[in-house]
Amino acid sequence: MEIITSTFFSSQFLIAAIFTIFSLLLAVRTARSTKSTKQSDGATSATSATARKKSCNCTCSCNGPAAASAAEREMLEVGRHAATAAAAVVAERGSGASMMEQLVPEITTHALSYLDYPSLCRLSMTNSLMRKAANDDNAWKALYHKDFTLEQDSVIPVNGWKAYYAATRAVVNVNAEFFNIIRERSLPAMSRFWLNADYVKCIHASGELFSGYNSVIQSWQIAFNWEQGVDFQVQDVRARVLTDIAWVTMKTYIDIDTGPFNMTNVFEFHNGRWYMVHHHSSVMLVDGEVEQQVVHG
Structure with a gap:
């Protein structure tokens, strides 16, 4: 009987000890959490105070560019133009288009017809877009009519008007050489x-x-x-x-x-x-x- 009683009390003591230790651990954890919360609230309050202080000390330009100085207005204007140019570049790159591509083909041909033979060749070597425009068959046909004759308007060259222009130019140069030989x-x-x-x-x-x-x-x-x-x-x-x-x-x-x-x-x-x-x-x-x-x- 004494052994049973002793065993029972020992079990109760062990349970009570475990519960007490668990309670202590829970209390410590709660205390730490409360401290962290207070520190966090304090930091938040300090940050809010600092923000309010900075907010109060800042200068507001609510009146817009009119209230700014001449230098500031100039900087704003430069920035506005730069932004506009950048937006145009982005839009052009995004669409893959350019000024030359947006022109009507007839206008492009008419503009290129004012160039001479060397200028049109140099233009074709600038970039791929200019090469495409400078190699247009209608542009070389217009240049042929300007430099040589309109009599062959109905001719359809086998290799295109650019090759026909080059061949005609070569023949005309050889013909001019004939007269140089006679002069000499x-x-x-x-x-x-x-x-x-x-x-x-x-x-x-x-x-x-x-x-x-x-x-x-x-x-x-x-x-x-x-x-x-x-x-x-x-x-x-x-x-x-x-x-x-x-x-x-x-x-x-x-x-x-x-x-x-x-x-x-x-x-x-x-x-x-x-x-x-x-x-x-x-x-x-x-x-x-x-x-x-x-x-x-």
Whole structure:
């Protein structure tokens, strides 16, 4: 009986001790939580006080830019323009568009038609957008008509108007070289200028026909030995270019009393360059001279 009683009291004491320890732990935890809450409330109050103090000490510009100084207004204006420019850049980049892309194609073509050949080529090397605009077929067609002739408006070049313009420009330059050779009276240059073939022909202003390469070069040797240097004034140049053949018609004026000439030059493309294969020069008759020729006839 004593053993049972002792065991019972020991159990009760153990339970009471455990409960007491648990209560103490709970009390300590509650105390710490209360302290933290007070510190937090104190910090919040201090922060609010500081904020109120700062709020009271700040300067308010409620009246807007009108109440600011001249320097501040200038800074505001600069900032406004910068923001506007930045917004425009962002909008342009976001949409992938540009001023050139937003123009009507006809307006773009008309604007580019005021450029010359070198300027249009340089423009095409700036960026991809300018290259697209500068390679537009209508722009090169307009440039061709401005630099050369309107007679070929209905022509549809196989490789586009840019390639056709480049080929025409090359032929016109070769044709101009022909007159430089005559001015310099250079027989070696004239020999290289003609295609070495038996079907080439040359008809001088005298009306005499020379056929074959050797005969043609001999005719120019005689002309250079007999004639003095002349200064041709070439006008009304018209060129027509096909794949490997081209012909140029023009009017030429010289500083002697023989009257103006009608000329036709024919070229063939061989081994990467143009060679002359036919030259025809004849005196251009005016109305009075035509009537005189009829009477004499």
